[in-house]
Amino acid sequence: MNPRTILVLGASGLIGRFVTDDLRARGFRAVGVARSLSPAQKMSALDIELPILSLDATALVSEHEVDVVVNCLGVLQDGPGSDTHAVHRDFVARLLQAIAGSGRAIRLVHVSIPGTAEADRTAFATTKRAAERLIAASGIPYAILRPGFVVAPSAYGGSAMLRALAAFPLDLPEKEMATPFQPVAMADISTTIAWLAARETDDASVKAVTWDLMQSEPVTMAGVIKQFRLAFGTASWPHAAMPSFMLDLGARLGDLANRLGWMPPMRSTAIAELRRGVTGDPSGWIAATGIAPKTLTDTIGRHPASIQDKWFARLFLIKALIIASLVVFWLVSGFIALFVSYRAAAGILTAHSFPPALVDPITTGTSLMDMSIGGLIAFRRTAAIGLIAGIIASLGYMFGAAILTPDLWVEPLGALVKTGPAIVLMLVALLMLDNR
Structure with missing residues (x-):
């Protein structure tokens, strides 16, 4: 008998990757599809990169002759390349049509969020709930899974942020710390999906369930x-709670970073969902x-x-x-040289016998280059290019000064000497860019 596909x-994603690998270990033929997979995530020929949201869902379902579709797609907040309505509702509508028209008995396992529609306040929650209503009205076999706070061997987003808090003597405000937060092990989610996949599609007991x-x-x-602090060995440290305004400020800064293409865990949607809490009734799931x-x-x-866990938690926030400081460093240094202290910057070249015709172009050009590097680092899509350009430019400044103006190496404030640590910091940032 062929294994079910x-x-x-x-x-x-955090859930999707774990589930894909776990199902394969259990003997299922799991086809993992994502818009983008890191080289480390391409574990087999069944790991496929596809533009899922713009793809014909009918072709996606029929091509692989699937028996079960597990939908782990989700985005926290609208931003460049992220549209909660398109991902959570529109795609699910097309997926339901594809399953219904496939001519095959296919079960949909949909990963949603806990809570009630009455408590939904964010676009993330309302679009997730809209997808649930579409699925319930579709008439196809389905299981809607509403995991609590997911704890997995790896960390991403909110789970990474809580690990980071546990690694430092810092608490969220008292009200947020008292929020109900029922967790679930990633292994329990995957075991549930495997249990559903092993059931016949026409099994009436699990034909339409929400757990x-x-x-x-x-x-x-x-x-x-x-519990994380007990694992990190920081439980005995004294802890101070941050004021609420700092949490709100962090959310606003996170929203700004989100517009630049970054996906920080502390955004307005994340804080709103955190304050709502994570609660539910698992009795139906356990009984079934x-x-x-x-x-x-x-x-x-x-x-x-x-030590890997500790390093990650300490460096996550x-x-x-690091990224913000490098953006400010390059933007401000270029701005000062071009608009605030232009004569002083040009005077350095003049004092070292540079041809007068080259002084202004070099001063203006290097200032604009510095500001451009800061701009490139600010945007997630171009951050790696900006960091590499910053390292090359810094090395160029150092070697150029060594040849043309060697006395700058011994000037009292040690400006060129400090360039070395700046290069190291950019290298650290470059090595930390990966999100998954």
Whole structure:
């Protein structure tokens, strides 16, 4: 008997990647599809890069003769290349049409969010709920899964942010720390999907189900962070709670970064969803599948965090600070040389016997180059180009000064000497650009 074919949409994400690999380990033929896969995520010929949102869903379903479609697609907030309505609702509508018209008995497993429609306030939540209504009215076999706060071996987005908080003596405001936050182990999500995939499509008991996937015991965000701190060895540290305005300011800065193509975990949508909390009733899921949800202790682990875990948690929030500081460094240095201290900047070249005809072009050109490098680093799509250009430009300044103006190396403020650490910081930023 041939193994069932399962199409996993969003196979580059936190849930999608884990589910794809786990299903293959269980003997299923899992086809992982994503808009973009990192080289490390292309585990087999069944990992496929496709422009999912603009693709004909009918061809996607029929080409692979799938038995189950697992939809893990999702975006937190509208931004460049991210449209919550297009991803959560429009694509699901086309996917439902493709499944209904395929002539095959296909089950849709749709990963959604917990909560009720009455509490939905963000575009993220309302479009997710709109997709649920479309699925429920479609008449096809479906299972809507509503995971709680997902705890996985890897980290991304909100789960990475909580790890970062656990690595520092810093708490969210008291009100947010008391928010209900029922977690679920990634392994429990994948086990549930495998359990559904093994069932016949016409099994009436699971033909149309909506389940909350999370542990039964109530947990707050403070409890989740505390468990991470126990693993990191930081539980005994004194902690200070940040004021609410800092959290709101961080969300606004995150929204600005989102417009530049970055996807920081601290955005207005993330904070709004965090304040709503993560709650649900997993009893229906537990009764139907017999799965005993892993506790928070079992999920995070009973062993100390590895050095890789600690480094990631400590550097996660610092990454944004590194990128922002480099953007400001290049923009401000170029702006000052061009508009504030132009005569002083040009005077350095004049004092070192540069031909007068070259002084103004070189001063203006290098200033514009510095500002351009800052602009390139600011946008996620061009950040790598900007960082490489910054490293090359800095090395050029250092070697050029060594040949043409060697006395600048011993000037009192050590401007050229400080260029070395700046190059190292840009190299660190370049190595930290990957999100997945």
